[in-house]
Amino acid sequence: MKQDIFDQVGKRTPYRVPEGFFEQTEKNLQQLAVSHRPSALNYRRAAHRTSSPRTWLYSAAAAVLLLLAVGGVWQYVQQQMPVDVVYVSDGNSYDSSWEDFAEADVFLDNLDW
Amino acid sequence: MILRRTIADKPQSAREQCAPGRLIERYQKPLYWHIRRMVVSHDDAEDVLQNTFLQIIEHIGDLCDAQHERAWVYRIATNEALQWLRTRHEFVSLDAEDDESSPLLNTLMADTYTETGDSLVLLFQQAILTLPTMQRTVFNLRYYEELPFEEIAAITGSTVGAAKTNYHIAKEKISNYILEIRS
Numbered sequence: 225m226k227q228d229i230f231d232q233v234g235k236r237t238p239y240r241v242p243e244g245f246f247e248q249t250e251k252n253l254q255q256l257a258v259s260h261r262p263s264a265l266n267y268r269r270a271a272h273r274t275s276s277p278r279t280w281l282y283s284a285a286a287a288v289l290l291l292l293a294v295g296g297v298w299q300y301v302q303q304q305m306p307v308d309v310v311y312v313s314d315g316n317s318y319d320s321s322w323e324d325f326a327e328a329d330v331f332l333d334n335l336d337w
Numbered sequence: 338m339i340l341r342r343t344i345a346d347k348p349q350s351a352r353e354q355c356a357p358g359r360l361i362e363r364y365q366k367p368l369y370w371h372i373r374r375m376v377v378s379h380d381d382a383e384d385v386l387q388n389t390f391l392q393i394i395e396h397i398g399d400l401c402d403a404q405h406e407r408a409w410v411y412r413i414a415t416n417e418a419l420q421w422l423r424t425r426h427e428f429v430s431l432d433a434e435d436d437e438s439s440p441l442l443n444t445l446m447a448d449t450y451t452e453t454g455d456s457l458v459l460l461f462q463q464a465i466l467t468l469p470t471m472q473r474t475v476f477n478l479r480y481y482e483e484l485p486f487e488e489i490a491a492i493t494g495s496t497v498g499a500a501k502t503n504y505h506i507a508k509e510k511i512s513n514y515i516l517e518i519r520s
Contacts, residue, residue: 229511239379
């Protein structure tokens with residue numbers, strides 16, 4: 225029953241066009257195409273537009289290689305730099321290094337404590 | 338060395354591919370009917386058709402690289418028709434679930450170039466106009482234009498599965514609408 229409706233109607237529509245409409249429209253559109261012809265610059269821009277999947281793949285590969293290169297340089301620089309050990313006293317802990325220094329110092333040894 | 342090719346460098350066949358005259362000749366009628374079924378009014382369809390070809394001419398460089406010419410021109414026509422409907426009847430979107438049909442139903446009955454002689458054909462078209470925009474677009478492209486679902490998905494910016502679902506829901510709704518009115 226439901227399919228019958230589609231079979232009965234087919235591709236018929238109630239839409240109509242005026243006599244000679246398509247012939248006249250084609251002429252108008254062809255004139256429009258001549259008057260609105262895009263410049264050669266637009267063609268070139270379109271031809272150079274980079275939106276293909278291949279372009280995205282190349283861009284991603286280039287980004288990964290760049291990251292690897294930057295990472296390698298960073299690693300190398302880190303290895304070449306001298307290691308500085310900085311002692312920072314928190315003020316509460318006993319600093320025995322000062323005692324060793326005092327014992328070793330000649331002038332301090334001569335002082336009458 | 339990478340060679341950058343422009344339209345002028347392309348072979349003759351490729352230049353013909355991008356020629357606006359060929360596209361007008363080939364797509365004028367099918368695009369008009371597609372637009373007409375979307376905007377309903379003949380005068381509106383004529384304006385939208387002209388805007389569509391302006392867009393096609395403006396972006397014809399894209400077509401030189403486009404693999405699916407038909408889907409490309411139909412997508413432009415669909416977008417232009419939706420844009421037109423937006424300016425005429427509040428907000429219309431392919432994703433809209435709400436019923437935008439009543440202004441179009443009024444247009445159908447009021448348009449000078451609507452033939453009201455065959456009641457079943459008219460009722461069928463009214464049933465189509467009660468569908469949400471996405472279902473109506475998908476139904477028209479499949480039923481009248483007989484486009485494959487892959488192309489319909491590309492035109493409407495959806496998936497093949499969604500296009501198939503929309504088409505079958507639309508068919509069901511149309512037959513239900515007609516049976517309800519007739520009973």
